[in-house]
Amino acid sequence: MKKTIRIISVLLVSAMLMTACGQEEIQPESTAAEPETTRAAESIAEVTVPDIHPTETEPTQPTYSETDLDKLIAITFDDGPSTNRPSSTERILDTLEKYGAKATFFVQGINLTWPDFKDRNTAIVKREAELGMQIGNHSYDHPNFDKMGSSEINEQLDKAADLIEEASGVRPHIVRTPYGAQKQNTLDAIDYPVILWNIDTLDWDTKDAQKTYNEIMNKVKGGSIILMHDLYQATADAVEMVVPALIERGYKLVTIDELFEAYGQPLVSHQYYYKAERQD
Numbered sequence: 001m002k003k004t005i006r007i008i009s010v011l012l013v014s015a016m017l018m019t020a021c022g023q024e025e026i027q028p029e030s031t032a033a034e035p036e037t038t039r040a041a042e043s044i045a046e047v048t049v050p051d052i053h054p055t056e057t058e059p060t061q062p063t064y065s066e067t068d069l070d071k072l073i074a075i076t077f078d079d080g081p082s083t084n085r086p087s088s089t090e091r092i093l094d095t096l097e098k099y100g101a102k103a104t105f106f107v108q109g110i111n112l113t114w115p116d117f118k119d120r121n122t123a124i125v126k127r128e129a130e131l132g133m134q135i136g137n138h139s140y141d142h143p144n145f146d147k148m149g150s151s152e153i154n155e156q157l158d159k160a161a162d163l164i165e166e167a168s169g170v171r172p173h174i175v176r177t178p179y180g181a182q183k184q185n186t187l188d189a190i191d192y193p194v195i196l197w198n199i200d201t202l203d204w205d206t207k208d209a210q211k212t213y214n215e216i217m218n219k220v221k222g223g224s225i226i227l228m229h230d231l232y233q234a235t236a237d238a239v240e241m242v243v244p245a246l247i248e249r250g251y252k253l254v255t256i257d258e259l260f261e262a263y264g265q266p267l268v269s270h271q272y273y274y275k276a277e278r279q280d
């Protein structure tokens with residue numbers, strides 16, 4: 001009974017927040033309104049987490065203790081591979097490789113097609129896969145899915161997935177919607193789990209490595225999904241600072257798949273996730 005009341009109140013709050021967010025003008029990836037969006041989705045996650053425990057299958061990943069789960073986090077990079085020189089995406093990969101850290105790159109298909117960058121960026125996506133990074137689908141050219149129909153959304157995702165698979169040999173099986181689009185019609189159209197974030201560095205806005213570093217170090221905790229963009233040199237600078245600092249603090253940087261696998265939380269199509277949560 002108590003739980004029912006809690007769930008109903010969570011739904012009511014979520015509905016109110018979703019209405020408020022729906023009236024927001026869509027802005028690049030992260031805006032001042034983002035905390036509302038995050039709260040709404042985190043509330044919803046409480047009632048949409050599937051009641052499934054994969055006990056019938058043998059674990060393929062190492063089992064993590066309760067304490068270990070408090071130290072697992074996923075860093076994610078959107079919009080790349082970058083079209084700058086030197087490549088900020090490559091600089092980020094260099095740092096991750098140096099520290100044996102993993103991350104997830106939500107790639108835009110169009111960045112594998114520009115005549116001046118096609119070959120270089122194809123090689124970069126291949127390197128991402130070879131280093132054990134996860135590659136997710138961030139659409140072909142970054143439209144707002146909330147304003148599109150199902151077939152258009154899927155054309156965007158398929159076109160990007162084809163390019164990513166051709167470059168890396170791996171077809172992405174998770175999606176990050178451009179601008180974090182999450183309306184119900186959008187989710188209904190996407191036959192993949194949609195991975196959002198709960199720590200927004202605003203790196204695209206500040207282009208300030210120290211601010212990005214502070215945002216992460218002040219807010220990080222187990223299960224976090226951190227949003228950055230591999231398009232900027234300032235972000236690559238921040239990564240050089242923050243990766244060793246997180247490791248020093250005992251954190252283990254894993255991919256989205258590894259994070260949710262460790263938490264025993266299944267990733268389900270047509271649902272969105274802001275962070276990994278313990279399964280009681």
Ligand SMILES: [Zn+2]
Pocket residue numbers: 029078079138142178179
């Ligand atoms: Zn984006």
